[in-house]
Amino acid sequence: MLKSLTITNYALIDYLDMDFGPGFSVITGETGAGKSIILGALSLVLGQRAESRHIKQGETKCTVESVFDISKYDLRPFFEAHDWVYDADELILRREVWSNGRSRAFVNDSPVYLNDLKELGDRLIDIHSQHQNLALNDELFQLMVIDSLAQTQGLRNAYAEAYAAFRSAEKQLNDLRELSRKNKAEEDYLRFQFQALADAALQPEEQETLEAELEAITHAEEIKSALFALTSLLSGNEQNVESMLKSALESARSIRHVFPKTEDIAARIESAYIDLKDVRQEAEQLFEEVDFNPERQQWIEDRLSLIYSLEKKHAVTDVQALIDLQQEIAAKLKNSESLDEKIAGLEKEEKEKREDMLEKARRLSEMRRAAVPSIEHGIIEKLAYLGIPNARFEIRMAEKTQPNETGIDRMRFWFSANKNTDLQPLEQIASGGEISRLMLCIKALIAGATALPTIIFDEIDTGTSGEMADKMGSIMQHMGSDMQVIAITHLPQIASKGSAHYVVYKEENDEGTRTYMKKLSDEERVPEIARMLSGAETTTEAIENAKVMLGVNG
Incomplete structure (x- = not known):
């Protein structure tokens, strides 16, 4: 229930602080006094979009704050889901808007996102404006009416979850089928690529080894000449390094018994002699190994040409990248082969989820259809009370070709105000006054079936007067026994029914026009x-x- 509304620097309002109570309250005032301003400020704190033009001229900021009694409404799960501070008795909403376009929203003094504030506001107040009368012609609104009166919320939520699960499985299946289709289209090409790489039988570091060997074969004659010269210098003729070192060693050894200091020299010469002998033997072996083999050279060139071709084709720079690519293609081919199994599994899952969804949709449809006769009767009865004694009202349902998030039902309200007029879709026949009375009947039925916290009627009495206005007032007054009802009205018949009466008025002075609101005493x-x-x-x-x-x- 709305307990208070405080407005600062909004439109024509300097400051306004009003308290509200339970039951049926009315707000009146001359045309243009600013009743819509009050409602606009309340909408702002409930999460509607803000504009800098809302700010009172000359000011930089406007603030709207509302306090609610929520003791009878279990909002704890909603608050816990949003990680907000929860007070089981009182709720404070505040909205601040600056002239630079910025705005902030608060729940119990904690900043919140605007969408979250709007979601919370929808749970606190139902604001019915003349514009909402047009919604009565909308199929989704009509379906919402039936669900509210049939009290299908639990089943509707269960269906929504089943529908979301089905759509998720359907999307996964379609995505996998598309992937399989693409894979099939490129599978032949992948197999061709894989076979080419497999036939190449590539080995890690093969390219470097072959390039080095080719370099050696290409320069075989030059290498052999150098190695021959090397071995000749070491031992190939009479004046070679080995023989001279051997002679030096013998000279050093010949005097060591009389001159011991040459012992170390002899040992070092002997070490050098042994090392050079090893070098010469290794050079001779290399000389024998190096051979110009045109067949081997051709094979290496062909092998390297294949490697270079594969690297260029696949835009890589080494053999290891080609080996990695071969493994990657093998994995793709293996995955492609397993896709059929995955698709079969998903087809089964999608079928099960579809059957579950349709089963809940049929139960939801049965629940709606079961409620239709009593809804029709209730609306016809209230329309008769409101001066349309020969009204006929039907809710016609049909099954959709494909289920959607609301189920499998198509909904349409048919209406006739007279005995001799055929039933037609509501939007084709009802007048403004008839629409207002029909909407009030629906709201009254919904209020009796659900625990709406607060409902505000903004001139729902449009197009009515006299006795009908009096009866509309009685209906709203009766609704006020179960909930908080606030009506903005121009009709005295409705205004007189309120247990509390507020008036909105304007005053002009040297500073400009200002809007005010006050609660009237019985005398006023x-x-x-x-x-x-x-x-x-x-x-x-x-x-x-x-x-x-x-x-x-x-």
Whole structure:
């Protein structure tokens, strides 16, 4: 229930602080007084979009704050889901808007996202405007009405979960089928690539080894000449390094018995002699190994040409990258072969989820259809009370070709206000006044079936007057026994039914025009109702009529 509304620097309002109570309250005021401004400020704190034009001229910031009694509504799960501070008794919403376009929203003094604030606001207040009358022609709104009155919320949520699960499985299956189709299209090419790489039988570091060997074969003659010269210098003729070192060694050894200091020299010469002998032997072996083999050279060139060709084709720079690519293609081919099994598994899963969804959709449809007769009867009964005694109202349902997020039902309201007029779709036949009365009947039924916290009617009485307005007021008054109802109205018949009466008015001074709102005392209500009865000039008869309407003695 809305307990209070505080507005600062909004439109024509400097400051406004109003308290509200339970039951049926009315808000009146002359045309243009600013009733829509009050409603606009309330909508702002409930999460509607803000614009800098909302700010009072000359000010940099406007603030709207509302306090709610939520003791009868279990909002704890909603607060816990959003990780907000929860007070089981009282809720404070605040909205701040700056002239530079920035705005902030708060729940219990903690900043929140605007979408979350709007979601919370939808759970607190149902604001019914004249524009919403047009929604009565919308199939989704009509379906929402049926679900509210049939109390299908639990099953509707279960169906929504089943539908989402089915659509998710359907998407996975379609994605996998598309992937399989693409894989099939390129599978032949992948197999060709894989076979070419497999036939090459590539080995790690093969390219470097072959390139080195080719370099050696290409320069075989030059290498052999150098090795021959090397071995010749070491031992190939009489004046070679080995023989001279051997002679030096013998000279050093010959005097060591008389000159011991040459012992170390002899040992070092002997070491050098042994090393050079090893070098010469290794050079001789290499000389024998190096051979110009044109067949081997041709094979290496062909092998390297294959490697270079594969590297260029696949845009890589070494053999290891080709080996990695071969393994990657092998994995793709293996995955392609397993896709059929995965698709078969997903087809089974999708079928099961579809059957589960359709089973819940049929149960939801049965629940809706079962509620239709009592809904039709309730609306016809209330329409008769509101002066349409021959009204006929039908809810016609049909099955959709494909289920969607709301189920398998198509919904349409058919209406006729007269005995001799055929039933037609609501949007084709109902007048403005009939739409207003029909919407009030629906809201009244919904209020009786669900625990709406607060409902605000913004001139739902459009197109009505006299006795019908009085009866509409009685319906809203009756609704107020179960919930908080606030009606913005121009009709005295409705205004007189309120247990609390607020008036919105404007005053002009040197600083400009200002909008104000105040709660009327019982005595103050009489002239306000009289004004609504008689217009600009309040007559004595209007005063007396106002007293009668309000049940005031004297």
